[in-house]
Amino acid sequence: MPTKLVVDCTTGAVEEIELTAEEIAQREADAEAAAQAKAEEEAAAAAKQAEKEAIAAKLGLTAEELVKLLG
Amino acid sequence: MATTYEAIATVTVGSGGAANIEFTNIPQTFNNLLVKASLRDTRTDSPVTDTVLTFNGSSSGYSVRVIYGDGSSAGSFSTSGAVYIAGFYENTNQTTSNTFSSCEIFIPNYTSSNNKSVSIDGTSENNATTAYASLVAGLWSNTAAITSLKLAPMFGTMSFVQYSSATVYGIKNS
Numbered sequence: 001m002p003t004k005l006v007v008d009c010t011t012g013a014v015e016e017i018e019l020t021a022e023e024i025a026q027r028e029a030d031a032e033a034a035a036q037a038k039a040e041e042e043a044a045a046a047a048k049q050a051e052k053e054a055i056a057a058k059l060g061l062t063a064e065e066l067v068k069l070l071g
Numbered sequence: 072m073a074t075t076y077e078a079i080a081t082v083t084v085g086s087g088g089a090a091n092i093e094f095t096n097i098p099q100t101f102n103n104l105l106v107k108a109s110l111r112d113t114r115t116d117s118p119v120t121d122t123v124l125t126f127n128g129s130s131s132g133y134s135v136r137v138i139y140g141d142g143s144s145a146g147s148f149s150t151s152g153a154v155y156i157a158g159f160y161e162n163t164n165q166t167t168s169n170t171f172s173s174c175e176i177f178i179p180n181y182t183s184s185n186n187k188s189v190s191i192d193g194t195s196e197n198n199a200t201t202a203y204a205s206l207v208a209g210l211w212s213n214t215a216a217i218t219s220l221k222l223a224p225m226f227g228t229m230s231f232v233q234y235s236s237a238t239v240y241g242i243k244n245s
Contacts, residue, residue: 002090002230009080009239010096019090027090027227030154034121034225041148 002027075245076105081238088113088230091223094239099182099216101241106176108237112224114163118201121225123155124176124209126187128219130154132212139205142197156211157225159193160203164232170196171235181217186210 001018008015019027049063056066079101080094097104114120125133134151137158148158161172174193181187189209195202222237224230 003087004091004093005082005084005089006093006095007080007082007239008096009094009098012080014082016085016087016089023090029227030225031227033154034227 075243077101077241079239079241081236083236084231084233086233088232089235090227090230091221092231092237093219093221095219097181097218097220097239098241099218102180102244103242104178104181104217105240105242106178106220106237107240108174108176108222109171110161110174110222110235111166111171111232112161112163112229113232114224114226114229115165118163118165118197118199119160119195119203120163120229121157122159122161122174122193123157123223123225124189125155125221126211126213126217126219127215128221129211129213134210134212136208137205139203141203142200156189156191156207156209158207159191159205160195161224162195162197166196167198170198172196178217183216184214186212186214187217
């Protein structure tokens with residue numbers, strides 16, 4: 001069973017507490033949401049890059065040349 | 072370190088690992104908080120994991136703007152309406168053995184009744200190309216005084232490994 005460390009800043013007491021079933025479910029849901037958000041972020045970045053490359057191709061430039069032109 | 076800094080509490084993860092680290096009952100007697108953490112997690116499919124930071128058990132109202140270097144390129148991103156502050160990175164078990172990331176989290180005016188700004192300076196360590204350094208400007212849109220904070224790996228099925236550690240300092244401005 002995974003545990004968490006809880007530090008009481010007033011007393012200095014440190015407790016190692018087993019996660020509840022609810023916390024474990026939340027962790028798994030958070031992990032799934034984080035993975036999905038990461039995948040969406042990467043897909044958006046890839047789409048943006050593809051769009052840039054398509055524009056560069058229309059202009060007869062490489063993506064690097066387009067970056068230089070806009071820089 | 073200036074005498075206005077006081078180590079409030081510190082913790083080191085034991086042999087069983089820890090899913091997260093929570094500091095509770097933070098005294099309301101300082102002006103600012105500084106958290107220094109040295110972290111490594113159990114992930115094996117990537118050299119870094121985002122560390123996530125939340126306050127008072129809240130999972131809403133967080134925004135960040137992040138600039139980073141990853142060993143190959145420099146970039147930036149921003150998020151708003153997030154469930155945590157992220158954008159600083161901890162070592163994983165894919166990195167060089169016995170190395171840990173380092174981060175400093177500065178939380179000014181943590182007892183105020185205004186929204187809370189946060190700045191974070193973090194680096195991962197790795198004897199390889201991929202290692203991250205990042206700076207995070209964060210905001211928690213919440214007017215409650217900060218009484219607790221939690222650090223966790225972004226991907227919840229991972230845990231901090233033994234010898235990861237964190238310390239909370241209180242800072243007085245006079």
